[in-house]
Amino acid sequence: MWGAVVVGVGTAGWVRIKDMLVPLPGSPAANLCVKGFISRRSLEPHQGVSQISTEEAVSREDIHVAFVCTENVLHEDNVRTFLQAGKHVCVEYPMTMSYKAAVELWDLAQKKGVILHEEHIELLTEDFKALQREVEGKILQEGTLHFTGGALKPGFGFQAFSGIARLTWLVELFGELSVAAATMEEDSGNDYSKMTAKLLTSDNRPLTWIEERGPGLPRSKSINFHFDSCTLTQIPPAPRGDVGLFMQDLIHFSAKLAGQVSAEQLHRERTRVLHCLELADRIQQLALK
Numbered sequence: 001m002w003g004a005v006v007v008g009v010g011t012a013g014w015v016r017i018k019d020m021l022v023p024l025p026g027s028p029a030a031n032l033c034v035k036g037f038i039s040r041r042s043l044e045p046h047q048g049v050s051q052i053s054t055e056e057a058v059s060r061e062d063i064h065v066a067f068v069c070t071e072n073v074l075h076e077d078n079v080r081t082f083l084q085a086g087k088h089v090c091v092e093y094p095m096t097m098s099y100k101a102a103v104e105l106w107d108l109a110q111k112k113g114v115i116l117h118e119e120h121i122e123l124l125t126e127d128f129k130a131l132q133r134e135v136e137g138k139i140l141q142e143g144t145l146h147f148t149g150g151a152l153k154p155g156f157g158f159q160a161f162s163g164i165a166r167l168t169w170l171v172e173l174f175g176e177l178s179v180a181a182a183t184m185e186e187d188s189g190n191d192y193s194k195m196t197a198k199l200l201t202s203d204n205r206p207l208t209w210i211e212e213r214g215p216g217l218p219r220s221k222s223i224n225f226h227f228d229s230c231t232l233t234q235i236p237p238a239p240r241g242d243v244g245l246f247m248q249d250l251i252h253f254s255a256k257l258a259g260q261v262s263a264e265q266l267h268r269e270r271t272r273v274l275h276c277l278e279l280a281d282r283i284q285q286l287a288l289k
């Protein structure tokens with residue numbers, strides 16, 4: 001069994017606790033046992049799970065794993081604290097707010113001989129899998145992915161990082177990308193912001209990624225992908241899977257803990273995560289110039 005602690009109990013943190021209390025039977029996630037949670041608030045025990053301090057969590061020998069579910073800007077420090085203590089870490093995306101910090105954390109995990117995993121539930125959705133099947137084998141001419149959503153909460157950082165799930169979609173669909181240009185429009189009085197990043201595929205095909213946020217904007221993604229053979233303007237609708245997305249991620253993370261994920265797969269994920277963070281860094285530099 002791996003004893004676990006959840007750091008930050010917002011939406012994601014509560015789901016982590018719930019999933020560990022009732023894991024998918026027979027999956028490696030059933031070997032996780034939640035021992036406590038850490039919060040800046042003073043919270044009552046929840047379903048037998050109590051609040052503990054960071055000091056206690058890092059020093060307890062029956063705690064082997066930390067789930068970092070705080071706002072994005074706090075991820076880096078929390079991940080470092082638990083890696084330093086020799087604990088495995090699962091961090092909600094994005095791992096950090098800079099590429100350099102992510103490289104440091106990954107090096108630290110390697111030095112300590114522990115697993116560092118960044119959750120990417122957006123890659124586990126049935127919508128994404130259907131889109132991936134549609135795109136496979138087609139040759140992109142140009143494309144756009146436009147995300148809209150409500151105003152960004154404090155502590156979630158620059159849009160290229162808070163929206164790394166969309167960037168990760170593009171990298172998974174079209175391979176390594178580079179950044180040609182990036183701009184930012186902001187109306188802070190009205191909590192409105194729009195980031196536009198001009199990306200290029202390795203074949204120099206243009207891809208535009210837009211993150212637009214403001215009060216009342218619906219949470220949605222629209223695509224317009226021109227291929228040599230057709231144009232895709234809709235994410236193919238797909239019914240939800242039977243297993244929740246966070247549970248699927250929990251199973252994947254615990255399979256890593258159990259040594260059931262190949263070194264090649266671990267390397268592929270690390271490369272993708274770092275590539276996306278490097279792109280996000282570059283977009284931020286260009287957009288805020």
Ligand code: NAD
Nearest residue numbers: 008009010011012013039041069070071072092093094121
């Ligand atoms: P959240 O706003 O619900 O929680 C964020 C932080 O705020 C947590 O540390 C939590 O402890 C704290 N918090 C929540 N309510 C509070 C309150 N009333 N008073 C004081 N503090 C409070 O955000 P979230 O959706 O849980 O996101 C956490 C992380 O998970 C982020 O990195 C996000 O990118 C990632 N993530 C979330 C989802 C999701 O579906 N929610 C999906 C994928 C990744």
